[in-house]
Amino acid sequence: MKLSVRLRLTLLYSGIFFVVGLLLLGISYMIVRGILDDTRLRLQAAPEFVPNHVILEPSGKLVLVNVSRRDMLNAQQNYEQATMARFLLQAGLVVTLLGVLATTAGWVLSGRVLRPLYQVTDTARRVANGHNLNERIAYSGSHHDVKDLADTFDLMLARLAHAFDVQKRFVANASHELRTPLTINRTLVDVALRRPDATPDTQRLGESLLVVNTRHERLIDGLLTLAESDRPVLERHQSVDLAEVASYVVDHAGEESDAKAIVLHQALASAPAKGDPILLERLVQNLVENAIRHNVQGGEVWVTTRLSDGEAEVSVANTGPIVPAYDLEAIFEPFRRLRTDRVRSDRGTGLGLSIVRATAQAHKGTVVAEPREEGGLTVTVRLPSSASSPLS
Structure with a gap:
C-alpha cells in the first residue's frame, strides 16, 4: 500500500x-x-x-x-x-x-x-497537464529547505518557458527562411518550362527539378511539423472529432489514391479527442498518405474512427506486401523505412509515421502498428477522449 x-x-x-x-x-x-x-x-x-x-x-x-x-x-x-x-x-x-x-x-x-x-x-x-509554463509557485514563507525547493522549481519553469519560446521562434523563422527559397525555385522553373523556346532537354530537366523541389518541400514541412509536434501540447487544445478530421482527409486524398487505383473505405464513428486541430489533422493525413503510398496497384485502404474504452481511436489499414514483425519499430524512426529503403523518393521522406508518433505522444496518446496476415499494416492511434479524459 x-x-x-x-x-x-x-x-x-x-x-x-x-x-x-x-x-x-x-x-x-x-x-x-x-x-x-x-x-x-x-x-x-x-x-x-x-x-x-x-x-x-x-x-x-x-x-x-x-x-x-x-x-x-x-x-x-x-x-x-x-x-x-x-x-x-x-x-x-x-x-x-x-x-x-x-x-x-x-x-x-x-x-x-x-x-x-x-x-x-x-x-x-x-x-x-498542459497549462501555461509561466505559472509559478512564488512561495513567500520563511527561508528553509522547502522554500529552496520551491524557488528551484520556479527557476526550472522559467528556463523551460524560455526554451519553448526560443523553439517556437526558431520554428517560425525556419519555416519562412526554408520555404521561401524553394517557392522561388519552383516559380523560376515553372517560368522556364513555359517559355516557347524551351527545348525537350530543358523540359526534362525542369520536370526533374520540380520533383526534387517537391521532395525538399515535403521534407522541410515534415521536419518542421516534427519539431512542432514533438513536445506536449501546451496551447490551442480544443475538442476535435477524429471522425470529421478523417472524413476531410479522405475526401482530399482522392487524387493520390486514384493514381494507383486504390479504393478508400470509411467507417467513421464519432471519436471526440482534445488537442491541437492542426496537428491532429496532420496525424490522420500522414496515416492515410502512408497507407496509400506503401500499397499495391489497385489495393485498398480502410479508415476507421471510434470510441474504445474511454479513448478516441483512429485506425488506418492497407493492403500491400507482407511486413515482418521485427521490422515494425523502424518505421517510426525519422528517415527510416522498411528494409532500410532510403533511396526511393516517390514514397515520401520517411517522416510520416515519426510525426504520427510524436503527435500522439504530445497528446498523451499511443500508436501501435500491426502487420496484416494478407499483407500491409494496421496502424492504430489512441488518444484521451475529450468526453472522459481531457488534457487540460
Whole structure:
C-alpha cells in the first residue's frame, strides 16, 4: 500500500510517542513495584505476631488486636495486586488518550509543514497537464529547505518557458527562411518550362527539378511539423472529432489514391479527442498518405474512427506486401523505412509515421502498428477522449 508522506510522518510521530509512553509506564511500574516490595520486606522481618494492631469493627469501634505475620503478608499481597492492577489500567488509559491526541496533533502539524510541498506538487501537475509554463509557485514563507525547493522549481519553469519560446521562434523563422527559397525555385522553373523556346532537354530537366523541389518541400514541412509536434501540447487544445478530421482527409486524398487505383473505405464513428486541430489533422493525413503510398496497384485502404474504452481511436489499414514483425519499430524512426529503403523518393521522406508518433505522444496518446496476415499494416492511434479524459 502506498502511504503518503503526511501519513508516514504522522505514524512516525505517534510511534515515537507510544514507545516513549510505554517506556515511562514501564519505569513507573518498576518504581511503584519497588516501593511495595520494600513494605513487604519489612513485614517479613517483623515478629510472628504484630501486637496492638488497630482494626475497625463493623460497629465502628476501634479494637487493638495481635495479628499474625502471615495474615499481614496475605493482606499486603492482596493490596499490591489491587494497586498494580489499578495503576496499569489508569496509566494505560492515560497513555492511550495522549497517544490519540499526539496522533491528531502530528497529522495537523505535518499537514502544515508539508503544505508548501503540496503547492509545489499541484503546480507541477497543472504544468504537466498542459497549462501555461509561466505559472509559478512564488512561495513567500520563511527561508528553509522547502522554500529552496520551491524557488528551484520556479527557476526550472522559467528556463523551460524560455526554451519553448526560443523553439517556437526558431520554428517560425525556419519555416519562412526554408520555404521561401524553394517557392522561388519552383516559380523560376515553372517560368522556364513555359517559355516557347524551351527545348525537350530543358523540359526534362525542369520536370526533374520540380520533383526534387517537391521532395525538399515535403521534407522541410515534415521536419518542421516534427519539431512542432514533438513536445506536449501546451496551447490551442480544443475538442476535435477524429471522425470529421478523417472524413476531410479522405475526401482530399482522392487524387493520390486514384493514381494507383486504390479504393478508400470509411467507417467513421464519432471519436471526440482534445488537442491541437492542426496537428491532429496532420496525424490522420500522414496515416492515410502512408497507407496509400506503401500499397499495391489497385489495393485498398480502410479508415476507421471510434470510441474504445474511454479513448478516441483512429485506425488506418492497407493492403500491400507482407511486413515482418521485427521490422515494425523502424518505421517510426525519422528517415527510416522498411528494409532500410532510403533511396526511393516517390514514397515520401520517411517522416510520416515519426510525426504520427510524436503527435500522439504530445497528446498523451499511443500508436501501435500491426502487420496484416494478407499483407500491409494496421496502424492504430489512441488518444484521451475529450468526453472522459481531457488534457487540460
